Amino acid sequence: MQIGIDKLGLFTPNTYLDLVMLANARGVDPDKxxxxxxxxxxxxxxxxxDSVTMGANAALDLLEGESRDNISLLILGTESGIDQSKAGAIYIQRLLGLSNARTFxxxxxxYGATAGLMTAYDYVAxxxxxxxxVIGSDIARYGLETPGEVTQGAGAVAMLVSAQPRLMVLEPETSIHSADIQDFWRPNYSKEAFARGKYSTEQYIEFFQKTWADYRAKTGRTIADFKALAFHLPYTKMGLKALRTILDEGSETQQAQLLERYAESTLYSRQIGNIYTGALYLGFLSLLEHSTNLEAGDRIGLFSYGSGAVSEFFTGILQPGFEKQLAKQKHADLLxxxxxxxxxEYETQFQTELPEDGSEYEIDLTMDNAPIILKGVKDHERIYMTR
Incomplete structure (x- = not known):
């Protein structure tokens, strides 16, 4: 039985900051x-x-025209959780009308969305x-005038996982490497993450090299067996640094093809930024919706990395007619x-926060045209609304 990704959905908020403007405001060369x-x-x-509304909006993107009666598992991968106890997925379940789904x-x-994808694979089997x-939804925050400010972002990617998928069949062979390291973390008392940037990049590359070597040893496959490689992209040069460490395993033609496909995989990320759990799948979606050289039967490699750290290299085969499962124009319009x-406006919006004492607060919704929104807070509860 073949199992994999049947459809992909995307959502990102309708406001953005131009990074040349940010560079000029911070006294930095925009080329940096x-x-x-x-x-x-x-x-x-x-x-x-927030992670709930963005995840629900991304799921709406792919549920259009789909029956919801046989969707019996809903998983949210996020590091932008809104509650220490109740899963954000429970709110999404209600907002989408999936009352019979196992939800967490x-x-x-x-790595959270990849953990969800692998769990979904076993469930469908x-x-x-x-x-x-399966949804990956996050808001990446590092603080104003911090080294990580330029690698912020917000958005969500949703995946419908099924037997006989119409987009990509996941192959069963995967390679995993994990280790207890302190490259990136966010304690409960902090709204912004702490990161050791150079160290994290070094670990990302090392983890990729280990999973790639293990995958090659397990399967006997080489770089020649891949039409494209997609990477977790906290920023678009990160994956390129890892890819370059194995390019010499292929011919000059293969190297050029992989670099071209890689550039296509970065186009959405360049416009949206880092979305943590959804970043790998944002790159994968960008690849599918921008490349004119992918065909049914092509093997795509995907590298997932979650700081702390867990990594996984896995693969999939594009299916006949996979293009029909995409929504390129819709996503182009969204951006x-x-x-x-x-x-x-950016700095004001960044610093505006919900009350931390649970008191009543009504959010100004005039600038947000999304179908699903957070309306406010009342009696310590977040009030979500579908328009």
Whole structure:
């Protein structure tokens, strides 16, 4: 039985910051942002969007025209959780009308959505007549005028996992490497993450090399067996650094092809920024919706990395007619219709927060046109609304 990704959905807030503007405001050469780390814009989430609403909106993107009766598993991968006890997935379940779904949230930094995808694979294998919905939804925050400010972002990717998928069949062979390291973390008392940037990059590359070597040893496959490699992208130059460590295993033609496919995989990330658990799948979606050289039967490699750290290299085979499962124009419109913030608007929006004492608060919704939004807080409860 073949199991894999049947459809992909995408959501990002409708406001963004231009990184040349940010560079000028911070007294930095814009090339350091646009060329050095490979980012052009970053999505900025208003108060009315959080990991719940973005995840639900991304799922709406792929559920259009789909029966929801046989979606019996819903998993949210996030490191932007809204509650220490109740899973954000429970809110999403109600907002989407999936009342018969086993529902929970997974946390392991940026690896959370991949953990959800692998769990969904096993679930569908045991229940082939059922489908699973896996969501990676996050807001990346590092603080104003911090080294990580330029690698912020917000968004969500949703995946429908099924037997006989129409987009990509996941192959069973995967390679995993994990270790207890302190490259990135966010204690309960902090709203922003702590990161050892250079160390994290070194670990990311090392973890990729280990999983790639293990995968090759297990399967006997080489770089020649892949049409493209997609990477977790906290910023777009990160994956390129890892890819370059194995390029010499292929011919010059193969190297050029992989680099071209890699560039295609970064286009959405350059406009949205880091979305943590969804970042790998944002790159994968960008690859599928921008490449004109992919065909049914092509093997795609995917490298997932979650700080702390867990990594996994896995693969999939594109299916006949996979293009029909994509929504390129819809996603292009989503990005094109966003509003660019000024620096004052960005900093004000970044610093505006919900009350921490649970008191009543109503959010101004005039600037948010998303179908599902956070309306406010009342009696310590978040009030979500579907328009």
């Amino acid at each position: 942002f646009t060329i050095g780390i490979g980012q052009d814009q970053m999505a900025i989430a208003p108060l009315s969007q 949230e997974i946390k392991e930094a940026c 045991a229940h082939p007549d059922q489908k699973a919905l 094109a219709n966003r509003r660019q913030l000024t620096m004052v």
